[in-house]
Amino acid sequence: MSPTVLGRVTGPEELKKLSPEELPALAGRIREFLVDRVCAAGGHLGPNLGVVELTIALHRVFDSPADRIVFDTGHQAYVHKILTGRQDAFGSLRAAGGLSGYPLREESPHDLVENSHASTALSYADGLARAQRLLGEEQRRVVAVVGDGALTGGMAWEAMNNIGGGDRPVVVVLNDNGRSYDPTVGSLAGHLADLRRCRYRGQNLFETLGFAYLGPVDGHDIAAVEQACRLAAGLDQPVVVHCVTEKGRGYAPAENDEADHMHGIGVVDPVTGRSRGGSPPSWTGVFGQELERIAAERPDVVALTAAMLRPVGLHRFAQRFPERVVDVGIAEQHAVTSAAGLAMGGLHPVVCLYATFLNRAVDQIMMDVALHRLPVTFVLDRAGVTGPDGASHHGMWDLALLGAVPGMRVAAPRDPVRLAELLGEAVSAHDGPTALRFPKGGSGPEIPALTRMEGVDILHRTRSRPLDVLIVSTGVLAGAAVRAAEQLAGEGLGVTVVDPRWVLPVDPALVHLASRHRLALCVEDGVRAGGVGTALAQAAADARITTPVHGLGLPREFLSHGDRPGILAEHGLTAQSIAGTALALHGTVAAAHRPAPGAARPAASGAARPSASGTDLTPSPSTDLTRSSSTDLTPSSSTALAPAPDGERTLR
Numbered sequence: 001m002s003p004t005v006l007g008r009v010t011g012p013e014e015l016k017k018l019s020p021e022e023l024p025a026l027a028g029r030i031r032e033f034l035v036d037r038v039c040a041a042g043g044h045l046g047p048n049l050g051v052v053e054l055t056i057a058l059h060r061v062f063d064s065p066a067d068r069i070v071f072d073t074g075h076q077a078y079v080h081k082i083l084t085g086r087q088d089a090f091g092s093l094r095a096a097g098g099l100s101g102y103p104l105r106e107e108s109p110h111d112l113v114e115n116s117h118a119s120t121a122l123s124y125a126d127g128l129a130r131a132q133r134l135l136g137e138e139q140r141r142v143v144a145v146v147g148d149g150a151l152t153g154g155m156a157w158e159a160m161n162n163i164g165g166g167d168r169p170v171v172v173v174l175n176d177n178g179r180s181y182d183p184t185v186g187s188l189a190g191h192l193a194d195l196r197r198c199r200y201r202g203q204n205l206f207e208t209l210g211f212a213y214l215g216p217v218d219g220h221d222i223a224a225v226e227q228a229c230r231l232a233a234g235l236d237q238p239v240v241v242h243c244v245t246e247k248g249r250g251y252a253p254a255e256n257d258e259a260d261h262m263h264g265i266g267v268v269d270p271v272t273g274r275s276r277g278g279s280p281p282s283w284t285g286v287f288g289q290e291l292e293r294i295a296a297e298r299p300d301v302v303a304l305t306a307a308m309l310r311p312v313g314l315h316r317f318a319q320r321f322p323e324r325v326v327d328v329g330i331a332e333q334h335a336v337t338s339a340a341g342l343a344m345g346g347l348h349p350v351v352c353l354y355a356t357f358l359n360r361a362v363d364q365i366m367m368d369v370a371l372h373r374l375p376v377t378f379v380l381d382r383a384g385v386t387g388p389d390g391a392s393h394h395g396m397w398d399l400a401l402l403g404a405v406p407g408m409r410v411a412a413p414r415d416p417v418r419l420a421e422l423l424g425e426a427v428s429a430h431d432g433p434t435a436l437r438f439p440k441g442g443s444g445p446e447i448p449a450l451t452r453m454e455g456v457d458i459l460h461r462t463r464s465r466p467l468d469v470l471i472v473s474t475g476v477l478a479g480a481a482v483r484a485a486e487q488l489a490g491e492g493l494g495v496t497v498v499d500p501r502w503v504l505p506v507d508p509a510l511v512h513l514a515s516r517h518r519l520a521l522c523v524e525d526g527v528r529a530g531g532v533g534t535a536l537a538q539a540a541a542d543a544r545i546t547t548p549v550h551g552l553g554l555p556r557e558f559l560s561h562g563d564r565p566g567i568l569a570e571h572g573l574t575a576q577s578i579a580g581t582a583l584a585l586h587g588t589v590a591a592a593h594r595p596a597p598g599a600a601r602p603a604a605s606g607a608a609r610p611s612a613s614g615t616d617l618t619p620s621p622s623t624d625l626t627r628s629s630s631t632d633l634t635p636s637s638s639t640a641l642a643p644a645p646d647g648e649r650t651l652r
């Protein structure tokens, strides 16, 4: 096997020059390359090992980027990246500023769609094919590569309906590894299994819907896939090329991994396929265990997942209560409305999703659940900054979206103890929907409260000082907020840190607390605009409270990939930055209200005042105090500060 065959492929043109005899060696080298790089960086290994030959064939038959190749979901596009000139960038896979784990237009003209949310490729393909026809560019082919899992999504069938009903020659390459859904999940799995066994030649769903059908093709036989694709490319109608592949192929640890053939992995030892170090209990694990405990006492509790049984922590629940867990496939919208039906029927459904995938089902949450005030609990894993999966995976929109849903109560546990407590409260609610959000990764230590006041946990207070700053911390930012308060206390400020636990809608107790302070700062691991800070500012304005309310969170932008701590730091969500922001804001507020007739008004400045302790308390990068502060969420700029009266030194 020539080690240089991979190095020679610097783009599709070079790939096309290889002889058929050289291709098995190329496939072997690509597999070695994938195992080496993905085990070192983490990422999607199994899906890519399964599409090596298929992707080689696609790039030899079609002429990308003139022909449009759209990868559904995009987690299986590593081989495509290798073949389109990006081998050298794999050392930085999924790291900040490095190669994205999904197609990314700025990386290459061969990348069309920046995705990760499944089941969209056929719709893109439909639109691209229509556009080409209208523009007279029909010599360009449109190819959608879609997995059997992605094909369980409703959008895929909305597109199939349109494509099959027309005569646009879209080529649908179905990458069927039979892995991404439980055969009991749906009837589609059974139909594909029948097609794989060449049965039901007279009852082919794709043909019935207006597609030509080529297959089943051995997806690891490059010549066979090439032949089928060339045939498909010559047809003047929509066509499905049904390729049968094996997820994780060619790497024993992935082939033998029962979970999902090493679908998505962290950093692992390439020899064993196992991670080298132990990791602390994950939020997901704590949740799964607690739901199982609750379900043992509450026969009405049922769980739903959209093709993510293990990733959302329901594996053990499913083993123990197989009748009480529903995996709907990649079908978040259906999951939500089906949960509404379960609730109408007298059960308490717990819909377990990644926060980013909640976006798919906002209308269903609003109209099918909330309008009917149904007791459905949404558990949003991977909320906030997720990290290496990038822009489409950060679960940063949920607070803003759910904040708009009438009757929705949202909780954000700060530690595993609160997760258990809040989950219990959520499934005890009978009069409307509830949601719980927590991030990706390890759950961390308990953060005890000093006291609980009207359901709000007081995490820190400086009793002997004036009440300068109220920090409202949401969820896991509590630890950073408390450390920030300790730094601020060292600077002579009186600071209170509270964790409302139920963050939306805003608890009136928070508004009252804000009124006792000169300044309120809300910190959240979500988009700032429309989040908890915005809601608190609105509630304060409605109550005619004049304390300025500032928000510290994520900007309304698509944030690229990197590691979670790095991204949080970049956006001012560390103890140091929270303290710096609070200090700077407090300085501005105090200066603005210092009566100094004749004295020059101090210019508002983004710089924190010099630190007595010598600590650099630079405000967060998102706090620009020289402009009308982008973080000032107080609705009316004319509101004046009303300091707490003298003597009001304790919380009430």
Ligand SMILES: Cc1ncc(C[n+]2csc(CCOP(=O)(O)OP(=O)(O)O)c2C)c(N)n1
Binding pocket: 047, 050, 073, 075, 076, 116, 117, 118, 119, 146, 147, 148, 149, 150, 151, 177, 179, 180, 247, 263, 306, 307, 308, 330, 331, 332, 357, 360
């Ligand atoms: C809307 C949405 N929900 C859930 C997911 C999580 N997810 C990522 S890949 C995947 C399985 C996809 O299966 P398939 O398309 O067959 O690809 P395979 O991994 O088998 O290659 C799922 C459920 C997603 N990406 N998008």
Ligand SMILES: CC(=O)[C@@H](O)[C@H](O)COP(=O)(O)O
Binding pocket: 073, 075, 116, 263, 264, 265, 311, 382, 389, 440
């Ligand atoms: C493509 C996709 O949506 C999932 O595979 C996701 O990348 C997994 O993320 P986690 O690694 O956080 O489970």
Ligand SMILES: [Mg+2]
Binding pocket: 147, 148, 149, 150, 175, 176, 177, 178, 179, 180
């Ligand atoms: Mg699959």
